Amino acid sequence: MSINIIVCMDKSSAIGYKNKLLSHQSADLKRFKQLTQGHFVLMGSATYRSIGKLLPNRHNIILSRNKKFHVPGAFIRHSIEDVIKEYKLNNNEQELFIIGGEEVYKQAIKYVNKLYVTIINHEFDKVDAYFPNISVNEWKIIDIEKHLSDENNDYDYSFVTYERN
Numbered sequence: 001m002s003i004n005i006i007v008c009m010d011k012s013s014a015i016g017y018k019n020k021l022l023s024h025q026s027a028d029l030k031r032f033k034q035l036t037q038g039h040f041v042l043m044g045s046a047t048y049r050s051i052g053k054l055l056p057n058r059h060n061i062i063l064s065r066n067k068k069f070h071v072p073g074a075f076i077r078h079s080i081e082d083v084i085k086e087y088k089l090n091n092n093e094q095e096l097f098i099i100g101g102e103e104v105y106k107q108a109i110k111y112v113n114k115l116y117v118t119i120i121n122h123e124f125d126k127v128d129a130y131f132p133n134i135s136v137n138e139w140k141i142i143d144i145e146k147h148l149s150d151e152n153n154d155y156d157y158s159f160v161t162y163e164r165n
């Protein structure tokens, strides 16, 4: 049982602009799919709107304060604490991945044991959403994989995995 964050950020911790991702690097999307398949994914309603559909082969949980918010096939929850409590009570095999966006990452990071971070080696000009600061006192890097750009990935990038100290 593990509660994780998965995020793709640029060198300045930026994660989005106008409710869209900053880049669609193929390797990052593949890693996202590979890690989250079969597990629970938790997202804010803005991220759900940005994706535009539920993620297949995953239990989709969407956070909204709107009690009338409804998406067929998704679990709608109205507080992060409820999601965490329910997850811990009912589940011991599947992992829970917090998949964004900014507002949800900021609130959820304190409940998380692992961060799966893709760092794009670039600073995007137009950004309006950020990942919170990853404090070196709280987190240690347990794995790092560096990759160069190629025909499917516009920028150099690294996969960095952090575990809570």
Ligand SMILES: NC(=O)c1ccc[n+]([C@@H]2O[C@H](COP(=O)([O-])OP(=O)(O)OC[C@H]3O[C@@H](n4cnc5c(N)ncnc54)[C@H](OP(=O)(O)O)[C@@H]3O)[C@@H](O)[C@H]2O)c1
Pocket: 006, 007, 008, 009, 014, 015, 016, 017, 018, 019, 020, 021, 022, 043, 044, 045, 046, 047, 048, 050, 063, 064, 065, 066, 069, 077, 078, 079, 080, 099, 100, 101, 102, 103, 104, 105, 107, 129
């Ligand atoms: N790079 C990445 O890895 C990545 C991943 C995901 C998203 N993003 C980007 O992040 C940006 C979106 O982030 P965001 O901060 O605007 O939105 P968000 O976190 O996706 O969603 C915010 C919404 O979630 C609901 N919510 C948040 N906290 C809640 C709580 N404690 N209880 C109940 N509901 C809660 C509210 O929905 P209601 O308004 O319905 O009440 C709120 O308006 C976009 O640019 C997106 O592309 C990037």
